[in-house]
Amino acid sequence: MEGMPPAPDTSSAAPVASPPKRVLLAAPRGYCAGVDRAVVTVEKALELYGPPVYVRKEIVHNKHVVQTLRDRGAVFVDETDQVPEGATVIFSAHGVAPIVHEEAAARSLKTIDATCPLVTKVHREAVRFANEDFDILLIGHEGHEEVVGTSGEAPEHITLVDGPHGVDNVSVRDPEKVVWLSQTTLSVDETLETVARLRERFPALQDPPSDDICYATQNRQLAVKQMARDVDLMIVVGSRNSSNSVRLVEVALEHGARAGHLVDYAAEIDPAWLDGVATVGVTSGASVPEILVRDVLAFLAERGYADVRPVVAAEESLLFALPNELRRDLKARTGVDAASVRRDSNEQSPSSLH
Numbered sequence: 001m002e003g004m005p006p007a008p009d010t011s012s013a014a015p016v017a018s019p020p021k022r023v024l025l026a027a028p029r030g031y032c033a034g035v036d037r038a039v040v041t042v043e044k045a046l047e048l049y050g051p052p053v054y055v056r057k058e059i060v061h062n063k064h065v066v067q068t069l070r071d072r073g074a075v076f077v078d079e080t081d082q083v084p085e086g087a088t089v090i091f092s093a094h095g096v097a098p099i100v101h102e103e104a105a106a107r108s109l110k111t112i113d114a115t116c117p118l119v120t121k122v123h124r125e126a127v128r129f130a131n132e133d134f135d136i137l138l139i140g141h142e143g144h145e146e147v148v149g150t151s152g153e154a155p156e157h158i159t160l161v162d163g164p165h166g167v168d169n170v171s172v173r174d175p176e177k178v179v180w181l182s183q184t185t186l187s188v189d190e191t192l193e194t195v196a197r198l199r200e201r202f203p204a205l206q207d208p209p210s211d212d213i214c215y216a217t218q219n220r221q222l223a224v225k226q227m228a229r230d231v232d233l234m235i236v237v238g239s240r241n242s243s244n245s246v247r248l249v250e251v252a253l254e255h256g257a258r259a260g261h262l263v264d265y266a267a268e269i270d271p272a273w274l275d276g277v278a279t280v281g282v283t284s285g286a287s288v289p290e291i292l293v294r295d296v297l298a299f300l301a302e303r304g305y306a307d308v309r310p311v312v313a314a315e316e317s318l319l320f321a322l323p324n325e326l327r328r329d330l331k332a333r334t335g336v337d338a339a340s341v342r343r344d345s346n347e348q349s350p351s352s353l354h
């Protein structure tokens with residue numbers, strides 16, 4: 001037909017090869033020092049005192065960890081008034097307000113405080129600035145246990161700021177005497193945005209003496225940022241009530257991942273998510289045992305994603321001593337001071353959690 005360009009000759013064209021399937025695996029990922037300490041605390045307490053051992057709130061925000069400890073005899077309660085008088089209760093990694101210690105003492109409970117030392121650091125900052133009569137703007141998520149605990153240190157002085165959109169409603173007594181603190185598991189970028197907006201309103205706003213967003217939260221976000229633009233799909237292993245895990249999905253999407261999902265278990269992955277996907281990013285929140293990541297890698301390998309490449313953003317070696325109360329009882333029983341217990345994050349651990 002006149003005027004029509006000749007049809008291209010495709011007879012000798014090579015078929016277009018689809019890009020190879022691969023996995024980018026974030027490091028660091030999974031257990032942080034505070035979670036490791038808290039989980040080991042419950043395990044050791046179960047061994048030492050025998051079940052039941054009561055735990056106020058989820059020891060860490062991970063479904064698998066909580067269920068496994070429950071199976072071994074831990075009893076999770078919402079408040080100390082659900083613990084029989086004189087029994088042992090462990091406080092979770094997220095920390096508690098002073099009033100919770102008082103309530104436990106009133107019921108003659110034996111308490112073991114598994115609050116992460118990096119959360120305790122924020123509590124101390126709150127107490128110090130309250131004693132100096134500052135207004136404290138605590139950036140965090142309303143209702144999160146950590147925020148409830150920190151706020152309880154100085155309720156008269158602390159105002160919660162739940163992200164950048166919460167800034168306009170903040171009022172303070174003296175704009176010259178204001179400091180901001182934060183929850184340990186927030187998005188670094190969003191927190192900086194919140195602080196910038198606060199500073200527009202209160203130019204004399206003081207910074208915390210050191211970062212409140214903890215090293216583990218920062219490192220896991222950093223690894224995700226490094227890989228996000230290269231992945232078609234980011235799978236974050238973690239529970240929905242785990243703040244740092246939820247943040248990892250958000251960070252991935254903000255930094256270029258085309259899709260992102262949070263799953264507790266490999267079985268929650270919808271195979272349809274993999275349609276047309278060449279590169280899958282995998283990471284896990286700070287409360288997630290490595291075995292759950294391995295299950296996800298096995299799921300992906302079965303579907304052709306066997307090429308796993310690490311993306312290393314930082315090395316971590318921090319470990320925390322077990323709570324003093326527990327160390328004392330362990331030493332009395334065994335004669336050995338089990339100062340700290342650290343699991344290799346790549347170990348199939350927690351062994352007893354399996």
Ligand code: SF4
Nearest residue numbers: 032034035116184214
């Ligand atoms: S995420 Fe950070 S603050 Fe929370 S338990 Fe882990 S190290 Fe501690």
